[in-house]
Amino acid sequence: MMDESEALRESVQHPAAIWCYSQADQGVYQLDHREPPADLPFRWLHLNMADQRSLRWLDTQSGAPPRLLAVMHGREGAPRFEMVGDALAFTIHDFERDFELNTTNRVGALHVMMRPGLLITGRIRPLRGADLVRAQLEQGPDIQDATQALSLLLDTHIDGLAGLVADLGTQLLEAETELMEHDHMPDSRELMGARRLSAQLHRMTVGLRATMQRMEREPRLPESVCLMARNLLPRLVDMDTDIVAAQHHLRQLRDELDLQAAQRTNENVYLLSVLTALMMPATLVTGFFGMNTGGLPFAQGASGTFMATLVALLAGALTWWLLRIMGLVRRK
Template identity: 40%
Template sequence: MLMAVSQPSLVWGFDFGDGATVRLDGPNGVAVPGGGGDDLLDPKAGHLRWLHVNLADQSSCRWIAGLSSLPEAVRDLILSPDGHQRALVEGGYVACVLHDFEVDFARGETSRVGALQVAIGPGMMITARHHPLHAADVVKRRIDAGTRPADAAGALDLLVTSIAAVAATSTRTIAAKVQASEDALLADGWEPDQRDLVALRRRTVQLHRQLSGIRGVLLRLEEDEDLPPSLLSAVERLGQRVAALDSDVVSAQSDLRLLREELDLQAQQRTNRNLYVLSILSALLLPATLVTGFFGMNTAGMPFQHSPFGTLYGGLVAAASAGAVYLWLRRKGFLGGK
């Protein structure tokens, strides 16, 4: 009996129908007369009810576990701690797990990836999460601004396009930063911080994994013969959009890879130039070192030993040996000569 009257921890909820949008969440809880259990999934005929619940609250888990109108496989997917992206179709209901970036109320969007569980059925849609997600905020803002999905296909379209919008914004930001770094590098020789490039690379990897996973989920649904016909066109359209966006992410990854390769090439060229200078200096100083070492031997009969200009003569011999090596290197082309 407790299951029959339980209510979820509702983040937000809406009823769409008759050209109007009715909010179901508020300071007094869920504004559904009599409300609990499966009654929350029973909107008026021709209406669409969308509930976004917080799985971090055990009341939401108990409510979902007690929904007899949902197939068991759908309930298990929503409540599963496994967060990898996947989808299933069971008894006319569609369930899937999609990835989105978590948000922190103090710092905004984070780099942490969270799971969004989705269940779609006749006249209803449930989205559930453990941590606040960016796309859910985008969905709510769009609904508050006047967007009204007419059916489950429209709700799925709104959800996936909101996730795609967040990913597209991140992709454009990354592409702009990479292009600005390329322009500065080629024009002024300015080099970006390697830590910034590592952070950008990590972000592109996360975006690619997110979008490729969503694309796989939509493809899985598109190929399922049990998928409700009303959702097929929306799934096909969304799959194409996500695929195009994923291509943009891959392009940004390629640009970032080229930038890193250019930085590595310039660093290698600087190292080679430094090694070249050191090699030339070593070659020039080696004969002089040999001469000074020879004259430094404590043996009898050393040249210039009794000459008042012995030091000068020894220095001239060292300089002449270095000059001879210089001319030889230049003749061989090591110094850029012919």
Template identity: 35%
Template sequence: MFPLGSPIPGLVWAYRIKPGSRGERLSPECRMADVMTGDGFVWIHLNLAGGRVAGFLEQFPGLTPAAIAALTTHDTHAALAVDEKLIFGTLIDFQREFDAATRDIGWLHFGLSDTFIITTRLQPIRSVDKVRAAVEKNTSRYAAPLQIFEVLVAEFQRGMIAVVLELTEELNQIEDHVYGSEMRDERRRLTPIRRLIVRLHRHLRTMLLIMRRAAATDDDEMPDGVEDSLARLAGRLETVDQDVSALADRARLLHEELDSKQSAETNRHLYILSLMTALLLPPSLVTGFFGMNTTALPFSDGAHGTLSAFGFILISIFLSWLILRRTGIL
């Protein structure tokens, strides 16, 4: 059992936010009593690398076993549920390094009620840092934990838009090379882009589905304002998902164009090789004939036998070329 007098394990930050006034950032050494006493609501952000986080959440008042499981899971898929006036689940996001955001998929676990919002993660998450900076800049605009949750999803949408713009620019560059006069194989650049787009599209569709399903939950369990909030967020994500879907179609068409150009180039090489084979086959027969170690070969006794055989080779090449021209192959 987690000692109530011990500092909160895995604490990244904690804020007490009072509507209409400036919020307060709690001490890194704050305890359960510091979080649970006072007006307004609290936002607690935890690092799941801390081994005692699960024990702390089990002692946190207001959390159900299902919400605790959602906050401590290491599952890598989006989820959202409403139960006993609690909203909890997992959101997709982008991981963040010390100096910049990345395109690596990250997972933000959350649980919220009217008096708190708890978020947990394993790796630093881009949207959380953005929202924290916004909270510190203007705390008074956040009147409830649901607004923090809505801003987290909205910030993820902004991050998705930025990634879509970057991927669009990369596809523009690949497209210029694909449809250019110079033959270049851009599949090495295109393949990871297609893989990222497919992953983003898959996770976005999952988030849309779970938000719509949560919005259809029994009204007795739905906290006030959640249905409207989920509808707004689903509309935001639907717009981004359309952009990602358009990128997926564009990347697929580019890949098909690359395959088509590669097939055409391969066919051209095979055509040239076939022509060379057709032109050289009769001379090969001539040289094979005169190369037999048998008696009474033509020109074997004359002074210009080799020159005569060479003349036959040229004649056979000319005849082969003439036949190919007459048949329309050349």
């Protein structure tokens, strides 16, 4: 039996695979976490790039040239695309996932490298699209080469983003309906989250479009890969159009909220101004009768307080009448 030291050396030679897909014969596939044999017609390895074993395996056993390794080792940043010979590598961005939540608002990078018979994908933290791809693979699709695997990966990724775009549009439409029909103010934090999500989706879509355009125009790529990229571009254009429409809808909703807030502020200021104008004569009267000087009216009679109160009320009523005559009091 293999002792612990030999088992450790054996494990170090293999990448930290999250899952691996391989197909030996027509319709016979395997999906698990073990590295498939190198002599199979097609292999797909999804690696944990936060583990040094994956980085070491890429450098020593993947057969990738240095330019492609630089793409695979890159951190989350701008999308990249490189091609050397018959191999290519690029990065796309997707939302990260947590154990408790399906999707977070953090954006991570999925690194992809393809050469004949091999597709390698890797991420540092769990990504939404990668989990959706595995769910597709568990249903047993017939993937016979790297081009079909890449098509499945990109189709699933775009479908996932399109679902988020549709949910965003529905959220904004419901918020607008609640505001217009039920006068229910949406939570400002939800609108800020929607604005951030739309900006993230827009950046992802623009970056993926640029990558697909590079692939479509690359003369060294097989025609099947160029055709796949060409077919995906209209979907990305339509999705980006929906994102821009959602951003425009969000701006209109924010403008409506700002308009209503300004209207409520003006109404409050108007009410306070009217109250101030009505109270000024009464304040003047009470101030006058509060002077400790001789000869004040109503100072000697038993009904002096009543008479002073009546004068204050009459002064307020006179002020109200003058404001109505001058048109400074609006009628509902």
